[in-house]
Structure formats: C-alpha cells, structure tokens
Amino acid sequence: MLCVRAPVATFFAACLLALMSYPAPVSAAEDKPKPQVLVTNVNVFDGKSDTLAEGMSVLVEGNLIKKVANGAIEVRDDATVIDGGGRTLMPGFIETHAHLMLMGPSIPAMETNSTWEDFAIHGTKMAEMYLMQGFTTVRDAGGANAGLRRAIDSGMIVGPRFYPSAAFIGTRGGHADFANFTAPVGQSTNFTRLNMAKEADSVADVQKFGRNNFRMGATQLKYMQSGGVVSAFDPWQLLAGSKAEIEAAVQVAKEYGSYVMAHSYRKEAIMTALNAGVKSIEHGFAFDCEIAELMKKKGAYITTNLTAFDPGLLDIPSIKNVPSSLAKAKSASAAFAGYIDNMKKCPVKRAFQTDCVGPVAACNIQIAYEKHLNNKFFGAHASLVTLTSTGGELVALSGDFMNPYREGKLGVIEDGAYADIVIVDGNPLKDFSVVGTGDKWFGAKPRPESPETIRIIMKDGKIYKNTL
Numbered sequence: 001m002l003c004v005r006a007p008v009a010t011f012f013a014a015c016l017l018a019l020m021s022y023p024a025p026v027s028a029a030e031d032k033p034k035p036q037v038l039v040t041n042v043n044v045f046d047g048k049s050d051t052l053a054e055g056m057s058v059l060v061e062g063n064l065i066k067k068v069a070n071g072a073i074e075v076r077d078d079a080t081v082i083d084g085g086g087r088t089l090m091p092g093f094i095e096t097h098a099h100l101m102l103m104g105p106s107i108p109a110m111e112t113n114s115t116w117e118d119f120a121i122h123g124t125k126m127a128e129m130y131l132m133q134g135f136t137t138v139r140d141a142g143g144a145n146a147g148l149r150r151a152i153d154s155g156m157i158v159g160p161r162f163y164p165s166a167a168f169i170g171t172r173g174g175h176a177d178f179a180n181f182t183a184p185v186g187q188s189t190n191f192t193r194l195n196m197a198k199e200a201d202s203v204a205d206v207q208k209f210g211r212n213n214f215r216m217g218a219t220q221l222k223y224m225q226s227g228g229v230v231s232a233f234d235p236w237q238l239l240a241g242s243k244a245e246i247e248a249a250v251q252v253a254k255e256y257g258s259y260v261m262a263h264s265y266r267k268e269a270i271m272t273a274l275n276a277g278v279k280s281i282e283h284g285f286a287f288d289c290e291i292a293e294l295m296k297k298k299g300a301y302i303t304t305n306l307t308a309f310d311p312g313l314l315d316i317p318s319i320k321n322v323p324s325s326l327a328k329a330k331s332a333s334a335a336f337a338g339y340i341d342n343m344k345k346c347p348v349k350r351a352f353q354t355d356c357v358g359p360v361a362a363c364n365i366q367i368a369y370e371k372h373l374n375n376k377f378f379g380a381h382a383s384l385v386t387l388t389s390t391g392g393e394l395v396a397l398s399g400d401f402m403n404p405y406r407e408g409k410l411g412v413i414e415d416g417a418y419a420d421i422v423i424v425d426g427n428p429l430k431d432f433s434v435v436g437t438g439d440k441w442f443g444a445k446p447r448p449e450s451p452e453t454i455r456i457i458m459k460d461g462k463i464y465k466n467t468l
C-alpha cells in the first residue's frame with residue numbers, strides 16, 4: 001500500500017492522499033444482520049423489581065437486548081437459542097469501587113518495588129477474575145488509566161467494562177500521598193510517574209492533575225478528602241482539601257461532562273463534598289439522615305465497603321500488629337457504629353464496593369464476602385439493586401463524552417439495554433447465595449474461578465461462560 005512504503009516525512013500526507021483518492025470500500029459487516037441469541041424459559045430480575053417476571057424470553061441482538069417478553073419471541077433461523085430451564089436471568093453485577101492495579105501487600109512495597117509490568121499483569125488477572133465472578137462492569141477508584149480498558153475493549157484480554165479514575169488526587173500527607181515518608185515535597189515517585197497518584201496542594205494543582213487524568217483516559221475523578229483506617233500515617237479523621245480545591249475538581253470534571261467521587265469518612269467531609277457538587281461519596285461511614293437529605297437534594301450516590309464493619313477487621317495482621325493502625329481502626333469502628341441503622345432508616349442510592357487491594361485470590365474472597373454482608377445487613381432485594389441498577393446509574397454519570405459505553409443502559413434487563421447478563425440457578429431474591437457469596441473473609445478457602453451457580457456470563461452480547 002502506498003502509505004506503508006512512503007518515507008516517514010511524507011507518511012501522513014501520502015496516507016491522506018490515498019484515503020482521498022479511493023472511494024471507501026463498502027463494508028460487508030454493515031449489511032450483515034447482527035447475531036441473535038434468544039434465551040427462553042427464564043425468570044427475570046430486571047435490576048429493580050422486588051419480584052421476578054416469570055416465564056420470560058430475552059432476545060439479544062448484537063451487543064444489546066432487543067426484546068424482553070413473556071413467552072415466545074420470533075427470531076431468524078440462524079439465531080442461537082438457549083433454554084434457561086426456569087433459572088433466573090439478571091443483569092451482570094457492577095463493582096463501583098475497585099483498584100485493579102494495586103496488588104499490595106502494602107503501599108510502601110508497591111511504591112518501592114513494583115514496576116509497570118507488575119501493575120499491568122495484576123490488573124489483567126484482576127479484570128479476568130471480576131468478569132468470571134459475574135461482574136460485567138467495574139469502576140476503578142484510583143490507580144488505573146485507560147490502557148487496561150483499551151486491552152479489554154479490543155478483546156486482547158478478558159475483563160469487564162471498565163471505568164478508570166486514573167491518578168488518585170489528594171493532598172500532601174493525605175490518603176493519596178504514597179511517597180516514602182522522607183521524600184521531599186514535590187519529588188517524583190513511582191506512583192506519580194505512572195500517573196497512579198498525584199499530590200495536589202492548590203486549586204491550580206487540582207485543575208492540572210484533574211485535566212491530565214481525563215487526558216490519560218479517566219472517566220471520572222477521584223479525590224481523597226479523608227485519611228485511611230488501615231494506612232500507617234494519615235489519620236482517618238483528616239479533612240484534606242479546601243472547599244475551593246474540591247470545587248475545582250468538580251469544575252474540571254464538569255468541563256468533561258463528568259463527575260467526582262470523593263473518599264470521605266467524617267460528616268464534615270461528606271457535607272463539604274456534597275455541597276461542592278461531588279456525586280459519589282466513597283465509604284461515607286458517618287452517614288446519617290441529614291446526609292441522606294442532602295444526597296437526595298444533590299442527586300448523589302454512596303458506595304460503602306461493608307467489610308469495614310466486620311469485627312474481623314481488627315484481626316488482620318497488618319492492623320493487629322501495628323499499634324498505630326490498631327488504634328485508628330478501633331476509633332473508626334466506634335465512630336461509624338451508626339451506619340447500618342442509619343442506612344436502613346434513611347435509605348439512599350447505594351452502589352456496591354469492595355475496595356480490595358491485594359492478591360487476586362484474596363480479592364476474590366473479599367468480593368464474595370462483601371456480597372454476603374450486603375445480604376446480611378440489607379436483605380436480598382436491596383443487595384441485588386445495589387449490585388446492578390444503582391451501579392449502572394452511577395457509572396453513567398460519566399456523561400455524554402467520557403462514558404465509553406453510551407449505546408445502552410447498564411445494570412438493567414430491558415429493551416435497548418446492553419446485553420450484560422448472568423443466568424443463575426434458583427431465585428436470588430429467596431436465596432441470595434446463588435450470586436456467588438462467601439460467608440467467611442479471613443481464613444476462607446480459595447474460591448472457584450467462577451461460582452458454579454452462575455451458569456451463563458454474557459458481556460456486550462458475547463458469552464464468556466456457559467454451563468447450561
């Protein structure tokens with residue numbers, strides 16, 4: 001071809017010329033009808049309803065759900081037909097707070113010893129694990145840029161739809177400051193070089209790094225307001241970032257039609273974030289009815305890792321053996337004791353979050369346990385909504401330009417939605433464990449590559465697992 005042989009200097013000119021000279025070939029793919037997959041004989045959980053629609057058929061055409069109907073649906077002769085055998089068809093699960101790149105075991109270890117290959121390979125294996133556990137969408141809450149999504153969406157590797165936040169944005173000494181304790185202010189670190197975390201100490205910094213994140217493929221921004229419960233230095237009570245800095249993050253996100261998710265624990269932090277226009281409160285352990293009121297007014301969501309309320313947290317070696325961490329974890333547990341009751345009293349839109357940092361096998365266990373805790377605290381219906389439609393609404397806040405998946409809705413089974421589907425044995429509204437739960441965290445046995453009760457996993461109309 002002309003453009004391949006042209007010298008570098010004339011490469012683009014020659015290619016452009018070639019493109020202009022020849023009429024565009026008529027694509028055979030355009031004329032070919034989209035493949036049809038018809039699933040018959042299923043009971044449907046649509047992502048919202050508290051009952052199953054029984055005796056349904058679901059037609060997938062290409063990557064979208066074409067039709068959901070009671071009884072038969074007409075299809076072409078070449079359609080693939082799957083008999084669901086009376087099982088439950090539901091939306092693929094949505095994780096709204098993961099860190100696919102962060103393999104642990106600690107922040108200093110990742111800062112000092114990890115190369116980009118370590119992060120990339122871990123991210124690849126995490127993506128595969130998430131999909132095979134039934135998650136067809138994952139929002140990353142810091143550390144991943146666009147590369148992983150490109151690899152997944154091009155089919156090079158297997159994984160869920162992916163919404164990265166690029167670098168965590170936080171203040172010096174805050175929860176996104178992964179520098180060695182003795183590193184001077186502003187010194188480049190492993191995390192800053194790879195655009196996994198950025199130290200932002202002014203409105204100008206927030207604007208610069210926020211915009212750079214979108215340039216690196218972020219679909220939304222992540223701002224670190226509070227400190228950490230487990231981390232060694234930053235107090236969880238920290239109120240990092242001025243109102244102006246948080247507003248600056250929101251303003252940058254708005255330039256891109258997107259939103260900000262904020263890591264916020266204390267009530268003061270949550271209220272500041274919501275008043276600044278933050279749409280997604282992460283953790284939000286101090287949640288109460290006054291916060292619920294403001295969240296509703298602002299159209300905001302909350303995602304909470306319920307493992308934080310597990311008494312076993314205090315037995316984790318990295319907490320138990322580090323007196324400063326143990327003291328922090330104890331004071332946090334006491335401060336956050338009202339969360340579950342308040343959420344039941346004044347429910348708001350709550351999406352699923354696991355927040356695992358660590359080896360793939362350990363995260364697999366933690367995800368299954370997080371599912372279990374959702375059911376234990378809030379019951380099957382609320383947990384199923386959390387795992388599906390609420391997550392779908394939340395990731396769609398990335399807007400008309402930055403959302404990479406704009407053809408259909410996520411987290412619901414309805415005409416026109418993306419064909420992101422799982423079929424499970426039994427009725428998850430009656431027996432929630434069929435979605436792949438685990439009732440133990442530490443000391444749990446390794447989990448299967450994919451739960452046996454999840455019989456079909458489909459993403460974007462493509463089947464990744466089928467044991468029917």
Ligand SMILES: [Zn+2]
Nearest residue numbers: 097099141355
């Ligand atoms: Zn997190």
